[in-house]
């Protein structure tokens with residue numbers, strides 16, 4: 001019988017199917033069969049890749065089949081339709097002819113010797129299996145299932161299922177090789193169970209894959225939708241922004257390290273997209289890095305003559321300050337380094353510290369940034385917050401640099417005496433790192449994360465009171481004292497600078513408004529009380545405002561403000577100078593004080609009352625002043641014999657010390673000798689000279705110790721008309737340094753101890 005070896009295909013009895021053949025031998029076999037009884041033997045190759053299989057390459061069991069139809073297809077392919085008939089065993093194969101011929105032994109199955117009940121049970125069991133299979137494999141048609149379930153004959157059922165089940169050829173081959181119905185039945189059941197397991201596993205895998213794909217798909221679609229929406233709204237800026245950032249990063253004048261970090265962060269931004277909260281934080285960070293002046297510097301103007309000109313242009317007087325500034329600049333130019341000490345301008349408010357700093361920047365052609373340190377308590381304000389904090393920002397120093405846009409600006413650290421530390425870290429030590437030339441070339445801001453180079457920044461600090469500046473900070477700065485102005489200096493400043501500035505600010509021309517010299521003097525003495533010129537400037541501003549209105553309303557075209565019509569513009573005088581008392585009095589002494597608004601005279605009054613030796617202090621005094629009063633009393637008691645004071649005097653009398661103008665808090669030790677003099681005068685009944693003012697600290701043994709703020713104090717004494725001033729011996733040199741404008745015509749008594757003070761102050765007894 002002609003034999004056709006099949007590749008990847010097994011045919012079972014009862015199956016009708018077609019397959020294509022192209023091998024020459026197979027085509028010839030079909031032709032031979034067609035010319036004979038149309039029977040052919042189909043046998044499956046063990047290995048489908050084999051092109052010329054011999055007997056050992058074929059399974060032993062095959063199938064006799066009847067050719068039903070042959071059709072020629074293009075390219076020499078023949079499509080054969082066959083119907084499977086009986087199983088047969090291939091005993092021998094003749095390969096010598098044009099086609100394979102085989103010796104076949106037909107396999108006849110023995111009938112099954114089983115009772116009907118068993119058969120029915122077997123039928124049902126198989127049907128059950130098939131049902132479950134169909135549930136899993138939806139592809140196995142419902143019609144097919146119904147038809148199959150109607151079959152009651154075991155052999156027919158087995159055959160139908162075997163034929164219709166979509167099986168791999170190897171499984172079919174196993175069914176084909178069954179030696180009787182019982183074996184085929186068993187094999188079929190095993191195959192079914194196996195198939196179900198495979199399908200189940202496959203379904204599970206598919207489900208998982210599907211879920212994953214669904215999720216990705218959903219996200220993808222949503223993202224695409226967002227993109228479209230953003231495009232519609234013109235918001236899809238991310239990509240263009242990323243490009244711009246990258247471009248800016250590559251063009252940035254910065255060290256490689258900074259660029260690498262920037263590019264990394266930009267990539268990260270691209271990764272996280274535009275919508276998360278993190279992206280805006282990241283954008284802020286990238287923009288900060290891009291705006292910081294890493295290697296970008298401006299050219300300094302090193303011409304000292306120019307610097308001098310600018311300083312003189314902007315400020316009247318302040319000779320010493322200007323001189324120190326110019327020396328400092330000269331050293332900077334010569335050494336070519338920025339590592340000279342930091343300048344600190346110290347003095348009362350309104351004396352031009354900030355504006356001098358601005359002038360220095362102008363003189364050097366530097367960018368100017370002002371960092372106000374007043375009230376800074378948190379270290380993070382200086383050093384920045386770490387980026388993990390919500391709302392993190394760079395510190396003030398880094399922000400200042402960013403604002404300046406160059407790495408060598410003049411940075412004004414305003415009010416450096418007002419920083420304080422609390423539990424949130426040590427602000428002073430953070431500042432120390434900023435100012436220390438050893439460390440500040442690698443200043444670390446927590447937010448920026450990369451080291452910043454501050455070594456080329458010119459730092460200028462200002463302070464009102466150096467006592468509160470921490471010592472280590474003070475050591476790193478070169479202190480330049482800016483003193484309060486005398487009335488005369490104020491007059492000059494007003495005439496040359498303030499009036500001009502205010503006129504300009506109010507849009508008034510020089511010809512339209514004149515403020516006379518006496519008027520300015522009256523403002524200085526009657527309307528302001530200050531060390532600097534801020535109030536004065538404000539008062540001039542007030543006049544300008546009123547004048548502007550008058551000019552606009554057309555009442556006048558030219559306004560002249562003199563002493564006479566000053567009240568019209570500024571109202572009643574606010575201050576009168578406390579003049580010296582008209583007569584010598586017992587228990588009243590004029591002291592001198594230094595306050596934040598400059599110098600002032602301080603009248604100390606002492607009264608004695610019958611009592612139990614108690615002692616009372618009033619008038620808003622600080623602790624130091626109270627202790628100083630106590631010391632004064634102790635001293636007086638210790639010398640009571642010399643002044644013929646009765647020994648039980650201090651047990652029988654109460655002493656009340658009062659310092660008027662209670663609204664102004666007063667503190668400091670410099671009223672010590674004043675209080676001692678007042679008490680002694682009250683106790684002994686000897687009057688005190690009304691034209692003597694004094695200042696000095698007292699010790700228990702009556703020594704007189706030096707004090708500060710002398711210039712302001714003497715200024716106040718002069719204005720009050722005091723002609724004799726008692727000053728501690730150790731302040732003698734300070735007095736000599738003070739300008740003649742103040743000291744002219746005044747008599748100074750330099751005292752080392754209390755008796756010298758008393759000798760001058762107490763009115764000598766007539767006898």
Ligand code: ADP
Nearest residue numbers: 314315316349350351352353354355493497533
């Ligand atoms: P500070 O910083 O010491 O508190 P400012 O620098 O703010 O004081 O000065 C207050 C105002 O006084 C500024 O308008 C400043 O220009 C002006 N000023 C102070 N001193 C002088 C001076 N010597 N010459 C000219 N203007 C001055």
